[in-house]
Amino acid sequence: MIRVRQIITDVYKSDIETIKLLTSKKLGISSKDITSIKINKQSIDARRKPDINYIFEVDVTCNSEEFILRKNRSNDVLLTPNEKYDFKPTGKEKIENRIIVVGTGPAGLFAAYMLSKGGYKPLIIERGKMVDERVKDVETFWKEKVLNPNSNVQFGEGGAGTFSDGKLNTMVKDPRFIGKKVFEIFVENGADPKILYMNKPHIGTDKLRDIVKNIRNTIIKNGGEFRYSTCLTNINVSNNKIDSIEVNNNEVIKCDALVLATGHSARDTVEMLLSKNIDMKAKPFAIGVRIQHPQKLINKSQYGAEKHNILGAADYKLTYQTSSGRGVYTFCMCPGGFVVNSSSEEKRLAINGMSNNARDTENANSALLVTITPKDFGENPMDGINFQRVLEEKAYSLGKGLIPVQLYKDYKEGTISTSFKSVNPVFKGNNNFANINEVFPSYINESLKEAIDAFGKKIKGFDNEDSILAAVESRTSSPVRIERNEEGVSSIDGIYPCGEGAGYAGGITSAAMDGIKVFEYMATRYKS
Numbered sequence: 001m002i003r004v005r006q007i008i009t010d011v012y013k014s015d016i017e018t019i020k021l022l023t024s025k026k027l028g029i030s031s032k033d034i035t036s037i038k039i040n041k042q043s044i045d046a047r048r049k050p051d052i053n054y055i056f057e058v059d060v061t062c063n064s065e066e067f068i069l070r071k072n073r074s075n076d077v078l079l080t081p082n083e084k085y086d087f088k089p090t091g092k093e094k095i096e097n098r099i100i101v102v103g104t105g106p107a108g109l110f111a112a113y114m115l116s117k118g119g120y121k122p123l124i125i126e127r128g129k130m131v132d133e134r135v136k137d138v139e140t141f142w143k144e145k146v147l148n149p150n151s152n153v154q155f156g157e158g159g160a161g162t163f164s165d166g167k168l169n170t171m172v173k174d175p176r177f178i179g180k181k182v183f184e185i186f187v188e189n190g191a192d193p194k195i196l197y198m199n200k201p202h203i204g205t206d207k208l209r210d211i212v213k214n215i216r217n218t219i220i221k222n223g224g225e226f227r228y229s230t231c232l233t234n235i236n237v238s239n240n241k242i243d244s245i246e247v248n249n250n251e252v253i254k255c256d257a258l259v260l261a262t263g264h265s266a267r268d269t270v271e272m273l274l275s276k277n278i279d280m281k282a283k284p285f286a287i288g289v290r291i292q293h294p295q296k297l298i299n300k301s302q303y304g305a306e307k308h309n310i311l312g313a314a315d316y317k318l319t320y321q322t323s324s325g326r327g328v329y330t331f332c333m334c335p336g337g338f339v340v341n342s343s344s345e346e347k348r349l350a351i352n353g354m355s356n357n358a359r360d361t362e363n364a365n366s367a368l369l370v371t372i373t374p375k376d377f378g379e380n381p382m383d384g385i386n387f388q389r390v391l392e393e394k395a396y397s398l399g400k401g402l403i404p405v406q407l408y409k410d411y412k413e414g415t416i417s418t419s420f421k422s423v424n425p426v427f428k429g430n431n432n433f434a435n436i437n438e439v440f441p442s443y444i445n446e447s448l449k450e451a452i453d454a455f456g457k458k459i460k461g462f463d464n465e466d467s468i469l470a471a472v473e474s475r476t477s478s479p480v481r482i483e484r485n486e487e488g489v490s491s492i493d494g495i496y497p498c499g500e501g502a503g504y505a506g507g508i509t510s511a512a513m514d515g516i517k518v519f520e521y522m523a524t525r526y527k528s
């Protein structure tokens, strides 16, 4: 098979026949000589907007491949490399009890999926409810302000990513194609196969919910078992090795091997683990606000037109270093999305963003985050969590229990408007006008203001007076890391920290990849 790069088409004329024709021209053969063609990558080139192109990388089979390769070999024409994920379980250690996976976010779900395919029949426990019941609880919360601390945007089947944009891009290096395996599993379970080659793949909260159910059903078919509304509340350790776990404070389950994939919001679980002296460290994270603009303003900047029929809603990614040396960046940008109340603790308010697959609301939103380190909040593992909690309490009280919002002009001037202006708000969960400056220490406010003004030079209108800010974007990554050794094991034997909550991932794909890595650690040790 031959890989051909830099096949450039107009976005309006990018059907497979056109791609095949351009590929054959590049190879100096007739398109009839190409017997199969598969797109491997697709990216967008908007440097000459409004004329926008796709750039494809394709894999083709054709007659006389060796001859064609010899004639054309260059950076753009090469033998298709083997990019298949490959792992064989070699574990020999026998365990009496089946592996327990805690948490059904992407980390826990993918670890369980791989374990079940490898013949391990894991027991999966989840503090929240099954996805359909969870959706009802979240909608009740958004409408009626009744928070269920175990069934919300952070907790429940599918984890924090279930109510998300379902963006799948990650910056993690992937020499063993674990990320590719993650995408293949998503596709096997109902995702659009285009995610296998798109530059910035996304699924959407609406589609993700069904995919999560399909993954669950595959695990059950392979012999796995799920228990919902089942919270890990304690662990019993004997000779520095896990012996059993306690759930819901009232049931003990024997345990030899545990995947701990509880996400960045399981603060009670972190406290419990600390009380058991598991090795854990404070780590840097980021904190800030979410900003909303009209989607057409972003489209105009990225595509040169307010609407693009083929490309849909545009995204952006911006970074800035302030005069005092702080990093500020946009994160989890949701084109055509909603800003959502994603709180999980009483009287504390956190927000995030999500989109449907169609990304069709009138606003773009994105987190605007300032990086902070243990120097800002303290070196003890609970210090970062306590810092988040203080800000979330301020956000709750300023918004009188609802999402505190402020127009950008008011944020700069410390004033409070009583109505939105040219940007119509798009929220899930109600809001109240407030002075968001009061949520943060001054270095965060100053960094955000300096960065928003600088971003206005990159995207015209980003710093518009009417742009809507909401607070507080506090659950961007975990404030702690649970240490694990080269075999993936924590300082307590048999416990395998996994995913974002343990500090090994940041986002859906990297959490799922870490789930697969933890499966590999376990399958290298334990016999199925």
Ligand SMILES: Cc1cc2nc3c(=O)[nH]c(=O)nc-3n(C[C@H](O)[C@H](O)[C@H](O)COP(=O)(O)OP(=O)(O)OC[C@H]3O[C@@H](n4cnc5c(N)ncnc54)[C@H](O)[C@@H]3O)c2cc1C
Pocket (backbone or CB within 6 Å): 102, 103, 104, 105, 106, 107, 108, 125, 126, 127, 128, 153, 154, 155, 156, 157, 158, 159, 160, 161, 162, 163, 164, 165, 166, 167, 168, 169, 230, 231, 232, 233, 261, 262, 263, 264, 265, 266, 269, 332, 340, 342, 352, 353, 354, 498, 499, 500, 501, 505, 506, 507, 508, 509, 511, 512
């Ligand atoms: C609204 C929103 C939008 C997002 N959008 C995106 C996006 O578009 N793209 C992206 O890459 N990332 C996004 N993220 C981040 C992404 O969801 C997380 O990075 C990812 O879910 C982390 O996966 P995880 O499996 O490590 O943890 P989580 O997904 O947090 O899963 C942890 C699970 O463990 C369960 N749990 C916790 N404690 C216990 C316990 N003691 N006992 C039993 N169960 C427990 C929880 O209920 C939860 O289901 C978004 C997050 C939110 C909140």
